[in-house]
Amino acid sequence: MASTLTTVLVYIKDLLTGASRNINTHNPHFLARIGLTLLETIGFRMEENYFIAPEIKSGSTEEERLKQIQQEIVLVMDALRSELGATSIPVNKAEAEIRFKTADMATLLGIIPTLENRYKSSDGYLVGAYEKLGLTSGASDTLVKWTYHKVMEEYAVDPYDALDALMVIAQATKSDLLQTLIACERSQGKIARSDIGDAYAYFGVTDDVADDRLLIGLYQVKLSDEPLEKNLHQEKLKTIAIARGSSELINFLKEERGITSATNLQSVEDMMGVPAHMINNVRHSPVGLNNIGNTCYFNSVLQYYFTILPFRNAMIENELYVEDGTSELKKIGGIEVDRSEVRRAKKFVELLKELFIKLQETHERAISPEYELAYMALLNEKDEDSTEVEEKKDEDTLPDLKKEDERTSFTLEIPPPIDSPPKYSDIVTDSEAIPSLDEKVLPEAVEPEVSKVKERPSADTMIDIFIECMGNVMYLVEAALKPLETTEDGEQIDDMIRQVFYGKARQILSYCDNKTLENVKKEMEEDFSHVIVDASEGKDLYDGLDEYFFADKVEEFQGGYEATREVTVKSFPPVLQILVQRVQFDRATANVYKSNAFIQFDKVIYLDRYLDANFEALRERRSEVAIWRSELEKNKKQVSKFTKSKKLGIPVPDLLDETRKMLNEFKLDALSEEEQSQFDKSIRLLEKEAEEKRQLIQAGTEAIEQFRTSIRHQYDDYKQLAYKLHAVFMHQGQANYGHYWIYILDHDENQWWKYNDSMVSKVNESEIYHNTTGATANPYFLVYVDANKVNEFVETIVKNTPTA
Incomplete structure (x- = not known):
């Protein structure tokens, strides 16, 4: 083990210092010490008979990860020395420079x-x-x-x-x-797992075969056989009731103990000895969802949709909303939906209904989603054989998520391949197309012509499992819903999903026609379900929204001409979803990477500036902001030039000061008068240069703050359309692996909850808004709700009384 770890440390050090080399897998020393799989952990990739060394850039997340692995290995090596003796495992050069402190911990x-x-x-x-x-x-x-x-x-x-x-x-x-x-x-009604097992054994049944009615029957048999042990029978049944979160068993025990609705609540709690919320059926905390195979992103999506009231209600009362068997063929997003897909979608909605009812009624800390629900959400494929499937036995209809699906090469047992698609703007067109909201280049040409898409990486490396999962859920629910309105060609343009999550925007494309040289302005209206903002250092959410909606240049339009694209919003949706685009594509290396830039966002945002009704009135203000942003970027580059030089490693003024100090230290006494004069002149020049650079940094910093302040307050008098933050999806990890969880606000109590699969806990508000600079855990998807419609559209803690 020591030999293996020592060799890996050598490889890691070489990668970090740029002295890495490819490794021949047939090398006997390599085979003896490492084997064929371990190096992939530190970034090597196999090509034929060689492990190819990765290029590690300074300051990159790959470098950070390697350093962490390096430090952990050194700690393991130290532990081995403590066990086997220092002479058995001498300190290797690759770890000699790393020091760690264990004393006084x-x-x-x-x-x-x-x-x-x-x-x-x-x-x-x-x-x-x-x-x-x-x-x-x-x-x-x-x-x-x-x-x-x-x-x-x-x-x-x-x-x-x-x-x-x-x-x-x-x-x-x-x-x-x-x-x-x-x-x-x-x-207080707390029970242990051993108590639960003992209680089931007491009645001679197991959890998986006993329902509430059977348990009541067994209790009555026990009571008949051993009437003097009534209290013990009730204690065992109460334990099962708490474990199952069963309102039926609790109500039965109330009757057994002679407790009526007129009994004082505190007396009921004292007599029953069960958690208070089980007696009055008021939940005080959300229910978690168990991870059923790397489904943290799916659990986050489910928890989010459960808090959206119209969505939850439509699923629970789906018989009022879903299609009947005689519905006409329809389209969703331009895609034809046939009857087999509608049947599949209705099945998905029914599974959602079952889950949402459990989330409302259970008193368990966490429950498990059905495998089939997860399967359908993650693999939105046509169920062409649905009729045959429905005729099979239940065990045949439930997909095994723990086995790889041969048709899709998808398995829930491996981490999601990637957390978000890189932003792609590689659509080349000769048409007069307007960019689409999602791509920032229009999906259809105003005068249709064939678009040519440049070659891009394979879909396997670009799939955003989280966004795709959310899109699949939206599609399946829409496919199941009765349309409230359709177009002549059957496009479903109004339903619950559209009314909750979709807004309408107007895009304006202005350009000079390359043939007539006339200025042309074209407009297009389209619906949008989310807004995309780029994750960039030093920018806040408003910066991202401004870039999305305000004037943006479309390069290489019509064979080299430039066009300007602007977006205004005719109507925002009640629930506004904002994707923070973190996974990006490095064209030089053809690799995806995750940006961990900190994006500041507020509890309340105001969207008046983006409304179509204010478009013309705010034109001059937008122009001012554009100028300020340009000046802001110039000053940021200037400050960065003198403070964050990658080549120098330290700010330029500090470098000049250190140079001056070194010259003073090595000053020779035996200098001629002319040499002394030249030396003093050099010292003064270094002092002057250092002071000038400091002044430039200070002036640039002050200008940056001034421009930021001006931009921040440009629309202070436009604050009628307020949106409150409701949910924050978090991702921890890199572009091709990681973990998701979600924060959701209980607006009634102003309390944030963290949903981390089965663990749901209260968190301080500061955890939501804290600066994540340098961390790999950061916000990925934000949800805001119209401040005037919060009570109508969201409910985090279920307020209604669950049914038995």
Whole structure:
């Protein structure tokens, strides 16, 4: 192991210093120490019989990742030396320059050794209980109690497992403090996983075969056979009721205990000993969704749609909204939808209904989406054999997501191939096309001609699984819905999806005709479901929106001429979706990469400046902003030139100061008068240059702030159309791998919730808006809601009383 890690460290060091080389896989030393797969982890790729070394750019995310791997390996090597002795594993040159501090860490973390390690247990079961709470065996009772509360508060551990671990530790330590804590938890209806298993075993059934009515029947049999053990029977049934989140069992137990609707709520809680929210059927926190195979992005999409009231209601009451069997053929987005697709879409909506009802009614911390629901959302393919499929048995109709689909080469067991499509503007056309909202170049020519698309990377490296998943869900739901309005050719142009998520924009393309040399202006109206903003350093959300809507140059239009594209909005949707375009394409290397630029966004944004009704009135202001932005960029380049030189590594004024100091240190006493004069002149020149560069930096910095302030306040008197932030999708990782979660605001309580698969927890508002510079976890998709329609369109915590 040491030999392998040492060799990998050498390869990593070579990559970081630019001294990397390709590796022959037939090299016997390589085969003995590494093997054929490990190098792919650090970026090498196999070509024929060689591993080809990647090019690592300074400051890139690839460099950051390699340094992290390097540091982790060095820590592992140090641990091996501690176990086997330093002489067994000498320090390698590749790790000699890396230093890390382990001393005094206990003090820094506030650990008191006498309390932290009272004893070390060899009992694997007990050690596992401590580890479940993130502790080492022998941790103090006070630390165990504090940690237990912390993991329960943040849902960091399954609550059933956490109480299990606490019970094991309390029994082993015979701690009065922990036993008291367990008693308090049980009085509030908290249960352990072992309790659940014991309760089912008590009635002689298992969770997967017992429904509520059967359990009530078994309870009544127990009561008939052993009437004196009534309290025990009820305790076991109550445990199952809490675990299942069963309103039916809770109501049955209320009747058994003689509790009526007139009973004081606090008395009911005391008598029942179950969580308060199960008694009054009011939920106090959202429900999580279990990850069923790298489906974190799908879970985020589901949680988001569940909080959109019209969407949720349409799914739960879908019989009022979906197509009937005699519906006419229709189109969605220009795509013909046949009856088999409608049947498939209706099945998808029915699965969504089942999931949404569970999210409303369950008292579990988390539930699992159906595999088939995920399969249909992630693979939006025609179900041409739907009739045959419906005739098969249930086990044949449920796709196995853990096996690769031969037709699509898709599997849920591997990470998503890429998190967002790179922005592509490689559409070359000779027509007088207006750019589309999504591509910023029109999908159809005003005077139709054939568009030619340049060769681009394969779709396998460009698919945005998250956006594609969201698009598939929208398409399937629309396909299932009855149209409220269609065009003559059957295009569905009005339904619930359109009314909630779609706005209407007007595009204006202005250019000089290359034949007549006349100025031409063409307009086109189209619907849009989301807005795209680029992730660029030093820009906020308004900057991105301005770039999207305001005047933009279309290069190489009509064989070299330039056109100007502008977009105004005739109507914004109630729910405005904004994609932060982070994955981009490097044409030089033909690789995709993720931009981790920090994009500042606000709790409330005002969209008046983009309305078509204000277009002409704000023309002069837009021109001023364009000038200010140009000056802002000039000053940013100037400041960057003297402060962020890649070649020099330090700001120019500091470099000049250091040079002057070095000259002074090496000044020779035996200088002639003329040499001394030249030397002093050089010192003064360095001082002067350093001061001039500082003044340029200061002047540029002040100008940047002045222009930013002017741009920020240009539309302060246009604040009638307000939109409130509702959801923030997060992605952590790089362009071709990573993890998704979502933050959603409970507007009634002004409380943000973090949905991380099965773990749903409250978070401080600062976590949503904090600066993510330098981090790989950053906002990827933002959702704003019309401030005047928040109560009508979103509900994060279900307020209605769930049915039994």
